[in-house]
Amino acid sequence: MLLLGPPGAGKGTQSSNIAEEFDVEHVTTGDALRSNKEMDISEMDTEYDTPGEYMDQGELVPDAVVNAIVEKALTSADGFVLDGYPRNLEQAEQLEDMTDLDVVISLSVGEAELVDRLTGRRVCDDCGANYHVEFNPPEEEGVCDECGGELIHREDDTEQAVRNRLEVFEENTAPVIDHYRERENFVEIDGEQSLEGVWNDIETAIERKA
Numbered sequence: 001m002l003l004l005g006p007p008g009a010g011k012g013t014q015s016s017n018i019a020e021e022f023d024v025e026h027v028t029t030g031d032a033l034r035s036n037k038e039m040d041i042s043e044m045d046t047e048y049d050t051p052g053e054y055m056d057q058g059e060l061v062p063d064a065v066v067n068a069i070v071e072k073a074l075t076s077a078d079g080f081v082l083d084g085y086p087r088n089l090e091q092a093e094q095l096e097d098m099t100d101l102d103v104v105i106s107l108s109v110g111e112a113e114l115v116d117r118l119t120g121r122r123v124c125d126d127c128g129a130n131y132h133v134e135f136n137p138p139e140e141e142g143v144c145d146e147c148g149g150e151l152i153h154r155e156d157d158t159e160q161a162v163r164n165r166l167e168v169f170e171e172n173t174a175p176v177i178d179h180y181r182e183r184e185n186f187v188e189i190d191g192e193q194s195l196e197g198v199w200n201d202i203e204t205a206i207e208r209k210a
Contacts, residue, residue, distance in 0.1 A: 070082075
């Protein structure tokens with residue numbers, strides 16, 4: 001299964017639901033990279049010899065390396081939901097060589113709603129717990145329910161940063177959705193519903209397609 005959608009669409013939450021309900025691996029690019037930071041990529045003729053060196057330098061890991069890591073994760077998984085990959089058409093083409101997808105789900109959310117969701121996020125500076133000023137506020141404003149730490153507004157959650165992220169998505173990843181749109185296994189779901197409504201539609205789509 002492949003779950004697509006812009007930042008703030010709810011992919012992480014719904015992918016976790018899919019993984020639990022259907023007993024499959026939740027494969028994200030970030031987790032796959034972190035799990036393979038020390039993977040030897042010296043034979044790829046890249047600038048660095050491990051993915052971790054790119055990450056430590058704050059540089060993007062090359063597509064060829066990401067493709068190899070995702071393929072390794074999918075090969076070892078007995079069923080999966082893929083979240084955060086492919087990010088561009090080149091990766092989508094590589095994915096077709098790796099596996100056959102049973103269902104491709106795209107969460108559709110308007111830009112104004114995405115900006116509200118992402119700019120309202122607050123993160124605990126101590127334990128990393130996530131909150132939202134409107135949808136999931138803490139019991140005490142500015143204080144983490146879990147550990148009592150301070151809740152901060154991260155720089156990448158400011159409005160300008162959010163709009164930049166959405167522009168990158170439109171340029172690079174929206175064409176991936178169009179790439180799958182005409183296929184029989186593609187399902188578009190209204191991501192502006194309640195969490196329960198989105199989940200019900202996802203569950204129905206998977207049961208019908210997969």
